[in-house]
Amino acid sequence: MELAAKPDLLLFLDEPTSGLDSQTAWSIATLIRKLSLNGQAILCTIHQPSAMLFQQFDRLLLLAKGGKTVYFGEIGENSSTLTGYFERFGADPCGSGENPAEWMLSVIGAAPGAKAKRDWVQTWRESAEYTEVRRHLAGLESRAQSGRTLDQEVQTPDGKLSEPSTYAAPFHVQLAVCLNRAFQQYWRTPSYIYSKIVLSGGTVSLVTVR
Amino acid sequence: MQGLQSQMFAIFMLLVVFAFLVYQTMPNFILQREQYEARERASRTYSWRAFMLVNILVELPWNTVVALIIFFPFYYLVGMDKNAEPTDAVTQRGGLMFLLVWAFMLFESTFADMVVAGAPTAEVGATIALLLFALCLIFCG
Numbered sequence: 001m002e003l004a005a006k007p008d009l010l011l012f013l014d015e016p017t018s019g020l021d022s023q024t025a026w027s028i029a030t031l032i033r034k035l036s037l038n039g040q041a042i043l044c045t046i047h048q049p050s051a052m053l054f055q056q057f058d059r060l061l062l063l064a065k066g067g068k069t070v071y072f073g074e075i076g077e078n079s080s081t082l083t084g085y086f087e088r089f090g091a092d093p094c095g096s097g098e099n100p101a102e103w104m105l106s107v108i109g110a111a112p113g114a115k116a117k118r119d120w121v122q123t124w125r126e127s128a129e130y131t132e133v134r135r136h137l138a139g140l141e142s143r144a145q146s147g148r149t150l151d152q153e154v155q156t157p158d159g160k161l162s163e164p165s166t167y168a169a170p171f172h173v174q175l176a177v178c179l180n181r182a183f184q185q186y187w188r189t190p191s192y193i194y195s196k197i198v199l200s201g202g203t204v205s206l207v208t209v210r
Numbered sequence: 211m212q213g214l215q216s217q218m219f220a221i222f223m224l225l226v227v228f229a230f231l232v233y234q235t236m237p238n239f240i241l242q243r244e245q246y247e248a249r250e251r252a253s254r255t256y257s258w259r260a261f262m263l264v265n266i267l268v269e270l271p272w273n274t275v276v277a278l279i280i281f282f283p284f285y286y287l288v289g290m291d292k293n294a295e296p297t298d299a300v301t302q303r304g305g306l307m308f309l310l311v312w313a314f315m316l317f318e319s320t321f322a323d324m325v326v327a328g329a330p331t332a333e334v335g336a337t338i339a340l341l342l343f344a345l346c347l348i349f350c351g
Contacts, residue, residue: 167254174256175263182242182268192238193272196231200276201283203227207220208287 011035013044022050029056051099054079062104068121070108073129089123213289220288224280225347228318232339235322236332239265243327262327269319277315281308 013032017025033056036042044057054075060082062071074081079100087093091107094100109116124130167174186193246261285291285307294303322335325342329335 167257169256171257171260174260178256178260178264179267182264186268186272192234195234196272196276197279199230199234200227200280203224204280204284207223208283 011040011042013042015045015047017046017049017053022053025050025053029053032056049101051079051101054099054101062108064108064110064121070120070124071104071129072124072133085127085129089120089127090117217288217290217293220284224284225314228314229340229343231315231318232322232325232343233332233336235269235319236326236329236335236339239323239326240332240335262323266320266323269323270316273315273319274312277308277312280315281311284311 016028016032020028032042032044036058046053046057055078057075059073060071060075061069064070071082071085073085076082076084079094082104083094083100086104086107094103107116108120169177242261242265246258250256250261251258285304290307291300291304294300321342322339325339326332326335329338
């Protein structure tokens with residue numbers, strides 16, 4: 001129901017698939033996917049996803065005990081970006097039959113009976129991915145401070161949408177296309193022009209009758 | 211003298227059509243604006259400057275046509291060309307009169323756009339336009 005109002009910023013889902021059978025969980029995941037393809041930002045927590053379902057997400061934020069970031073970034077095709085990251089730092093390679101979601105938990109030592117080979121929190125802080133994410137965030141922050149994010153401009157209710165950068169087409173193209181359309185509209189629904197002509201012509205003929 | 215009075219009254223009657231032309235223009239503009247605000251501004255297709263400019267420009271050619279339709283019967287049937295015959299200035303005065311009628315029609319559409327752009331609905335716009343038109347008549351006439 002909430003979706004009908006189309007949330008402006010973010011849709012937050014807390015384990016939408018828990019307690020569901022795999023069929024329903026899959027249909028939920030494809031629905032979420034469809035929404036995100038239509039421009040809706042979605043933040044979703046999940047546990048024990050199947051490998052297929054795991055593929056549906058764009059980015060993963062993996063937190064270790066105590067809320068420490070272990071990984072934040074793309075999952076990639078067949079989870080290759082994610083597994084590539086862990087394998088680069090000495091994790092056992094993820095077998096082709098393995099579920100990357102479960103595999104990554106056992107790698108960081110969160111799965112029962114698993115033991116982490118190294119301090120993955122520390123590894124994340126030293127990785128190139130971490131600096132890349134920091135740089136990206138700093139870029140977003142500076143844009144937000146100058147009031148230039150796209151979302152903010154959409155949400156202003158008054159006519160402050162006139163920034164040149166807001167529109168894809170330059171002003172003269174906008175003008176030419178709109179003008180063409182307006183003339184077409186007048187030509188195709190000529191009742192307004194007819195009534196204008198009839199009104200003026202009628203007035204003139206009545207005024208001039210002696 | 212009586213003829214001159216009749217001619218003056220004919221001009222006055224012609225000017226009264228102003229209000230009705232404004233009323234015709236307004237709902238048209240409101241429709242365009244609703245569409246723009248609901249769809250095209252939200253998707254940032256084009257800016258409001260382009261929108262306003264287009265709505266002003268699209269009226270002008272049609273009002274020029276209407277100015278022609280008004281001018282020819284009006285000027286000659288009311289007999290204003292006869293006034294100019296003694297001083298041999300028929301062409302000159304005819305041209306001036308056409309320019310005045312044309313300016314009147316251009317004023318009509320831009321005036322309607324000006325008033326209705328600040329009004330929430332066509333009805334409110336019409337009320338404001340009527341008030342302003344009455345002021346025009348009172349203080350110019």
